Amino acid sequence: MLQKKLEESNTELREKKSRTPPKNLYNIxxxxxxxxxxxxxxxxxxxxxxxxxxxxxxxxAAISAIISVGMFLAILTGGIDLSVGSVLxxxxxxxxxxxxxxxxxxxxSMLICLATGSFLGMLNGFMLTxxxxxxxxxxxxxxxxxxxxxxxxxxxxSPISLFPTSVQFLGNNYLGPIPISFFxxxxxxxxxxxxxxxxxxxxxxxxxxxxxxxxxxxxxxxxSILILVYTLSGFxxxxxxxxxxxxxxxxxxxxxxDYETDAIAAVIIGGASFFGGIGSIGNTIIGxxxxxxxxxxxxLLNVDSNYQSFAIGAVIIVAVYIDVxxxxxxxxxxxxxx
Numbered sequence: 007m008l009q010k011k012l013e014e015s016n017t018e019l020r021e022k023k024s025r026t027p028p029k030n031l032y033n034i035x036x037x038x039x040x041x042x043x044x045x046x047x048x049x050x051x052x053x054x055x056x057x058x059x060x061x062x063x064x065x066x067a068a069i070s071a072i073i074s075v076g077m078f079l080a081i082l083t084g085g086i087d088l089s090v091g092s093v094l095x096x097x098x099x100x101x102x103x104x105x106x107x108x109x110x111x112x113x114x115s116m117l118i119c120l121a122t123g124s125f126l127g128m129l130n131g132f133m134l135t136x137x138x139x140x141x142x143x144x145x146x147x148x149x150x151x152x153x154x155x156x157x158x159x160x161x162x163x164s165p166i167s168l169f170p171t172s173v174q175f176l177g178n179n180y181l182g183p184i185p186i187s188f189f190x191x192x193x194x195x196x197x198x199x200x201x202x203x204x205x206x207x208x209x210x211x212x213x214x215x216x217x218x219x220x221x222x223x224x225x226x227x228x229x230s231i232l233i234l235v236y237t238l239s240g241f242x243x244x245x246x247x248x249x250x251x252x253x254x255x256x257x258x259x260x261x262x263x264d265y266e267t268d269a270i271a272a273v274i275i276g277g278a279s280f281f282g283g284i285g286s287i288g289n290t291i292i293g294x295x296x297x298x299x300x301x302x303x304x305x306l307l308n309v310d311s312n313y314q315s316f317a318i319g320a321v322i323i324v325a326v327y328i329d330v331x332x333x334x335x336x337x338x339x340x341x342x343x344x
Contacts, residue, residue: 036277036292043296047303054306061183065253067298068177068187070268071291072246075198076127076239077269078290083215083235084282085142089130090243090269091262092153097123097244099157102166102257105173112172120244126153127240131233142236150266157259165258169251177252187249191291194242198287211235215282264315271318272297274325281333297321 047054073090080087097119105115126149133145179186202208213221214231222228243262251257276293278285297318304314 036275036289036296039275040292040296040299043299043303047299047306051303051306054303057183059302059306061180061185063295063298063302064188065177065185066302067294068185068191069246069250069253070265070272070298071191071294072194072242072249073265074269074272074290074294075194075287076242077266078273078276078278078285078287079198079211079235080142080239081270081273081278081280082211082282082285083232084218084280085134085232085235086146086270086280087127087130087236087239088143088146088266089126089149089153090239091265092150092157093123093126093240093243094247094250094262094265095257095259096126096153096157097240098247098251098257098261099160099166099259101173101248101251102169103160105170106166106168112170116173116248119248120241123240123242123244123247124237125240127243128233128237130240131236134236135229135232146236154259161259163259165256167256169255169257173248174252174255177249178255179252187252190245190249194245195287195291202287207231207234212283215284217283267318267322268297271322271325274322274329279329279333280326281329 044054053059073094076090077087100122101115101119104110104118105112110118130142130145130149133139133148134142137145139145176187176190181189202211210221210226210231213224213226214228218228221231246265247257247261250261272293273285273290274280274293275296276286276289276291278290300317300321301314304317
């Protein structure tokens with residue numbers, strides 16, 4: 007009897023899979039979009055496909071790519087983190103104070119930077135779970151304003167410069183034509199990929215994004231998962247801040263403005279769903295590159311920055327609309343399957 011039920015269940019699963027479109031179809035579409043965008047920019051600007059410019063794109067994309075890791079995890083749980091830019095600014099300002107003003111060891115200063123970002127992210131998670139705020143939009147928006155305000159206060163809105171070369175290493179050094187930050191991104195994405203696909207905690211993150219209540223009933227500690235996710239988001243924001251400081255050799259309180267916009271755009275373009283539970287970290291880097299190539303190409307074409315903002319906003323709307331259509335199609339197929 008039990009064997010018969012198992013066979014019926016397996017048959018039903020196979021039928022559902024046969025009604026599902028190829029899993030890699032969207033992935034291929036995203037990759038083709040990046041290739042097509044690169045071809046268009048190559049045609050429109052001779053400077054685009056030069057080694058110096060491609061190295062510049064990789065260097066610029068590194069900061070967004072690191073921040074997008076944390077944003078991807080937040081969106082994967084059905085949430086969002088609007089504080090990443092402000093967390094980056096405050097974390098680097100703290101690093102500047104302890105490293106340049108107080109003379110701390112550079113490596114200790116960078117650890118303090120990462121700890122600051124992680125702590126602010128953890129506060130986001132606590133506000134969401136322990137204060138029972140209705141949506142992470144509220145907690146992270148509040149943190150965005152608070153962190154930015156503190157960053158402006160601690161040095162009276164003045165930048166901090168003249169960092170040691172060890173602090174500048176990640177953002178200002180190259181291995182041949184390839185930025186060191188590119189290798190950092192590759193390492194970070196590999197770790198997160200293994201974390202999400204090879205550990206139970208990674209699978210729990212997908213489960214929480216798919217259905218929080220069902221996850222809680224199945225024994226998953228949803229609050230702990232959310233706190234972990236937002237802590238990691240704060241950590242990656244601080245790590246991106248270290249790379250940014252390395253590039254410009256300065257920490258300034260207005261750093262990271264609108265970084266959350268690019269991160270959200272990259273994650274959604276990469277196929278993650280705003281509804282949670284769906285997404286691939288591999289596709290996120292493609293989304294990051296699409297945004298970076300688009301910005302770089304528009305700069306090469308001397309397009310006004312206001313029009314660039316318009317273009318990024320339009321891309322976000324289109325990507326979210328595609329996500330909505332995808333969710334509708336999934337519901338329709340689910341109804342038909344029943």
